[in-house]
Amino acid sequence: MSLDLAKIEAAHERIRPHIRRTPVLTHAALDAACGGQLFFKCENLQEVGAFKARGATNAVFSLSDAEAARGVATHSSGNHAAALARAARLRGIPAYIVMPSNSPQAKIRNVESYGGRITLCAPTQQAREETCARIVRETGAVMVHPFTDERVMAGQGTAVIELLEDVPDLDLVLCPVGGGGLLAGTAIAAKTLRSALRVFAVEPAAAGDAAESFRAGHIVPLTQAATIADGLRTTIGAPNFAIMQRHVDGVVTVSESGIVAAMRQLWETLHIVVETSGAVPYAAVTEKKIEVAGKRVGLILTGGNVDLDALPWSKS
């Protein structure tokens, strides 16, 4: 892999007119509860409601005019799809989106609102990939993979650049890991800018392939992903795994109840809408999976697309 800081910085310049520089929130009560200082990078406040805007926009605006004219295509559980549809609309090109049929309604509506052309498929990795490959054959669109595409990884790495501009002296960065696009960009940007900074990946124990792969030294595919964190029900990608092995200090897992409790606490305290996947790094703090006392900790709140009719604490 040749992803490096220069590519991430170039991505930052390229996407700057099209994305939001998201705020970093803090809260005295959350700090008091953990003994550290927490800095929440609010990627849920991106216009598409997720950091995915960064990578998708970088991919779309990296294309030549000839490539762009045929459109872009992807498969995604939702946020990358919306982000790609929005970026394509900004460039005036079509976006072909393959989504699993069990995607939350809020995420499907989100893609539609940006003019994405949706094809639903069975909720398996194989069905997603096959359906998308067929569409690429038929349309000539450029495939923009949600996490193995280097342009996508470079774009995702721009969030931590902004976080370190706002809070230069972080000790730790906590980043959720699903396919590993955000993690790859984050780890390379953070470690290159500040070699002493430690980067930890966090994932649901119920979709703990990254932790298992990290220990094993090779990718252990996810066979079952019974987690509520729908954005993280993905096996880590091969290039993402390689970057994780080299640049990430550790991978920890959190419980399902911990994710829901962390999510609710963020809503009540920070007054923002964070989706289950986005609450995963904070769950690592509340479940004490990572020692944060006395440390300055950056947490990437990845997204806020939630079905308000199916909140996890109102199931009874």
Add this chain to the structure above:
Amino acid sequence: MSLDLAKIEAAHERIRPHIRRTPVLTHAALDAACGGQLFFKCENLQEVGAFKARGATNAVFSLSDAEAARGVATHSSGNHAAALARAARLRGIPAYIVMPSNSPQAKIRNVESYGGRITLCAPTQQAREETCARIVRETGAVMVHPFTDERVMAGQGTAVIELLEDVPDLDLVLCPVGGGGLLAGTAIAAKTLRSALRVFAVEPAAAGDAAESFRAGHIVPLTQAATIADGLRTTIGAPNFAIMQRHVDGVVTVSESGIVAAMRQLWETLHIVVETSGAVPYAAVTEKKIEVAGKRVGLILTGGNVDLDALPWSKS
């Protein structure tokens, strides 16, 4: 009344170390839906979850050491109470808080979390005032009224100063009105800084005393307030009414269903937690009570303290 821009600017300097400069959010889809450009000043992202942090902090830090030593007292439906408790803790003095017994649990917990000493009373204006007067007699605490106190109004006016720094060329500002503390500070600051700017007050039709008073030319007390917007169930204060008569361009009312729909749309689109009262100005846009097409419109999202177990769209 002698509230003027100089006092509001002095308040801004005084409270700057203790409050958050809140972000201004925008969203292309919300703009497209109304034909205007909307700028949401996110006071729900204050650490206490409401703009009330501004006025309460200004009041507490305006006190002499001798005054401060006896503590502060107030009656409030919640957000002012939490804000005063927090400001008092920052100064190291007690805060005596009288709250109606039907306050949302989230607001009571919020006050407790800042060390406020709570006394519950019957949910009437009279009970609130009598209980608070008794506590002031017993403790010698300084009463900080939630909206008629000039120091409070000055503090509340600092939000629109920041909004106009970030978005200088606004045409309109929409501000909710309950007791009128925010409205008074906002109108004086906005009109003094930019005389061409129009300021509109928005309130629930089910608590429409400000609109009725504005038309009548004298205060028409609220006899019933059956609105879901619990922060606005208050008759406008006398000094607030005088400022409104002189500096506000109009008062419009919105429906209960409009408030809930606006609130939900803000959650889903901006990915922030806004309480019912905070969604009221946006309801004036969605219900077309104010013409915004082609205009640049500032909306003050006043608060985000919500009981997540009792969301208004999950009542069935």
